[in-house]
Amino acid sequence: LMEMMNLERDALLKSQESKQKSAKAIADHKFWKTQPVTKFGDAPLRSTREEGPIEANQPPEKIRQEPYPLPSDFEWVTVDIDDPEQLKEVYDLLSGHYVEDDNATLRFNYSPEFFNWVLRHPGFNKLWHVGVRVKSTGKLIAFISGIPHELRVREQSYHCTEINFLCVHKKLRSKRLAPVLIKEVTRRCNLTGVFQAIYTVGAVLPTPISCARYYHRTINPEKLLEIGFSSVPLGMTKERYFARYTLPEQTQVANLRPMEKKDVAQVGRLMRRYMRRFDMAARFSDDEVEHIMLGGHGHGEVEGKKARQVLWTYVVDNPEKGCITDVFSYYSLPSSVLDSDKHKTLEAAYLFYYATDVPFQSESFSSARPSTSEQSTPSTRFSVPQWQQSPITGLSSSELADEANVTPWDKEDIGVKQRLKARLNELMQDLFVLAKREGFDVVNCLTVMDNPLFLQDQKFGPGDGFLRFYLFNWRVQPIAGGMGSRAGE
Numbered sequence: 001l002m003e004m005m006n007l008e009r010d011a012l013l014k015s016q017e018s019k020q021k022s023a024k025a026i027a028d029h030k031f032w033k034t035q036p037v038t039k040f041g042d043a044p045l046r047s048t049r050e051e052g053p054i055e056a057n058q059p060p061e062k063i064r065q066e067p068y069p070l071p072s073d074f075e076w077v078t079v080d081i082d083d084p085e086q087l088k089e090v091y092d093l094l095s096g097h098y099v100e101d102d103n104a105t106l107r108f109n110y111s112p113e114f115f116n117w118v119l120r121h122p123g124f125n126k127l128w129h130v131g132v133r134v135k136s137t138g139k140l141i142a143f144i145s146g147i148p149h150e151l152r153v154r155e156q157s158y159h160c161t162e163i164n165f166l167c168v169h170k171k172l173r174s175k176r177l178a179p180v181l182i183k184e185v186t187r188r189c190n191l192t193g194v195f196q197a198i199y200t201v202g203a204v205l206p207t208p209i210s211c212a213r214y215y216h217r218t219i220n221p222e223k224l225l226e227i228g229f230s231s232v233p234l235g236m237t238k239e240r241y242f243a244r245y246t247l248p249e250q251t252q253v254a255n256l257r258p259m260e261k262k263d264v265a266q267v268g269r270l271m272r273r274y275m276r277r278f279d280m281a282a283r284f285s286d287d288e289v290e291h292i293m294l295g296g297h298g299h300g301e302v303e304g305k306k307a308r309q310v311l312w313t314y315v316v317d318n319p320e321k322g323c324i325t326d327v328f329s330y331y332s333l334p335s336s337v338l339d340s341d342k343h344k345t346l347e348a349a350y351l352f353y354y355a356t357d358v359p360f361q362s363e364s365f366s367s368a369r370p371s372t373s374e375q376s377t378p379s380t381r382f383s384v385p386q387w388q389q390s391p392i393t394g395l396s397s398s399e400l401a402d403e404a405n406v407t408p409w410d411k412e413d414i415g416v417k418q419r420l421k422a423r424l425n426e427l428m429q430d431l432f433v434l435a436k437r438e439g440f441d442v443v444n445c446l447t448v449m450d451n452p453l454f455l456q457d458q459k460f461g462p463g464d465g466f467l468r469f470y471l472f473n474w475r476v477q478p479i480a481g482g483m484g485s486r487a488g489e
């Protein structure tokens, strides 16, 4: 495993170096060099004690009050995702113009239900859903969004915005619209007291704090071959290739069932404890756990029709222990197939959050600890402006207690790692069975969290894609794979 991780790291560094060189050659980062981010030439931090903000927080009166100027034919809008028409406009823009692979054969095709789920993170601020329209026609031609988030990087936490879905219409590319969108969303975040952000991008910009690689687990080998997404390895017959990815009909893990609302407190406790092991992770209150783990389950309506399910979450409800011992989830993110006559869509499931009590079994941890009535609410949690404050947390004291005295990921002993590896392998195998039943062609994940423990055993293959993690206005030493962050959205 160590060898695999070292190889992976070397490959990542090499690809990062070469992309970095070519990126530098193309542009001198005219925009990024004006922003509070680590620059390529900056001296590395000598210790994690030097980690922290690059620029000080500003009081509201010091922040630009008026929106940044746009070319005269465009105007700013706040996109209201409560309005089905506007939600559809975001969908139309991104389904035609969002991220493609390097060969332009696949393009992410997030569903309206997906936006409706993730953009409504508890405490979300409508002003952070920023659009640009053509004045004369009203057409939406660009978008960027932020959702509130409490992020812990090693021992420090702060409220930040998670920026996602930056998109400019193909016909308006290379006109420096992206920097204006980024500055405008920054201004809107600053005005509400938020001065840090996390974002992930495939490309190398100044400066990644971490890099992960995409891995793919074939579920429907025939379709993946037809699309050209995968190929039969040299020396292997097609039959053997197909047999390699055969799955059982039924799940194997005892007491596995879909997560329900009544599980939120236990799942929250389990997730907070599990994520505390990593160097960087979101800190979720129970309200957020409910949203993140159940919000995409197809409740309510989108565009006047019953919402499709875009998220699947399962728990292991262990009757002997009388509590939930494991949870895993995956979401649907199809890609449009751009160059096939036979297939229009690649149905991809992405591994999302998971947690298990295996690392805590020796301390007889139970997710069923009765929680006090004290709960943080989204309205109080993200409404505390940070212009005068040092990093703060909005977790309640019982939520904070869940994170106490956890052994860090990189210090866990080999016995724990082996038990964890065995358990995660069992859970992933069942995830594939369930994903297959739902009609998925492939399960994707990144080399984050504990994923390297099961990639090989579960027949994941390395992909061409990498995802770089970035922090805005927070200087850090590089963060190794031990990272529990929302990935790949």
Ligand code: MYA
Residues within 6 Å of the ligand: 027, 028, 029, 030, 031, 032, 033, 097, 098, 099, 100, 161, 163, 164, 165, 166, 167, 168, 169, 172, 173, 174, 175, 176, 177, 178, 179, 182, 185, 186, 189, 190, 194, 195, 196, 197, 199, 200, 201, 202, 205, 472
């Ligand atoms: S990642 C997904 C990004 N979207 C896509 O890849 C979809 C397809 N592509 C497009 O729509 C366009 O190509 C985009 C760029 C919009 C990406 N992140 O306008 P330009 C820099 C950051 O002429 P265009 C996601 O959503 C580039 O280095 N910067 O370029 C997370 C150059 O600057 P510099 C990017 O191709 C987004 C400048 O823009 C990206 O027409 C996180 C060129 O501008 C990128 N993905 O449009 C955003 N791509 O000269 C940052 C290019 O300096 C958030 N650039 O090299 C920062 C935190 C903000 C909030 C802070 C709150 C406190």
